[in-house]
Amino acid sequence: MRIVYVIATGEQHSVEEYVTKSFALVDLEWRRHVKVDKIFHRPMDINFMKGDCSKAKQKLNWEPKTRFDELVELMVKADLERWRRWRKGETFPWDAPNFPGEANILTRRLRV
Numbered sequence: 001m002r003i004v005y006v007i008a009t010g011e012q013h014s015v016e017e018y019v020t021k022s023f024a025l026v027d028l029e030w031r032r033h034v035k036v037d038k039i040f041h042r043p044m045d046i047n048f049m050k051g052d053c054s055k056a057k058q059k060l061n062w063e064p065k066t067r068f069d070e071l072v073e074l075m076v077k078a079d080l081e082r083w084r085r086w087r088k089g090e091t092f093p094w095d096a097p098n099f100p101g102e103a104n105i106l107t108r109r110l111r112v
Contacts, residue, residue, distance in 0.1 A: 008051020009064045009071065021072045026080070 023030035056062040066074070082092070 005056040006051050006053050008053045009068055010053055011068050012050040013068050022076050025076045
C-alpha cells in the first residue's frame with residue numbers, strides 16, 4: 001500500500017501574485033515582459049485550488065515552515081543561479097536544448 005501526503009503551504013495565491021512577486025525580486029515590472037493570451041484561459045477550470053496538507057499535519061505532526069513569499073524567493077534565486085551556470089556553458093539533463101525539436105526554446109530570444 002502506498003501512502004501519499006500533500007506537502008503545501010496551505011495558502012492560496014494566483015498565478016498573477018506569483019508572477020508579480022517573482023518579477024519584483026529582480027526589479028522588473030511583469031506587465032512589460034509577459035503577454036497574457038486569453039486563448040490559453042480555461043473557463044472550465046476550477047477557480048480555487050489550495051494544497052490540503054491536513055493529513056501530513058495529523059499523521060506526521062508536520063507543519064509548513066516556508067510561506068509563499070519565501071518560497072517564491074527561493075524559486076527565483078534557484079532559477080537565477082541555474083541561469084548563471086547555463087550562461088557559463090553548463091547544461092542540465094532536463095533542459096530543452098537536450099531534446100530534438102526544442103533546441104531553440106532557450107536560445108532563440110535570450111542570446112541578444
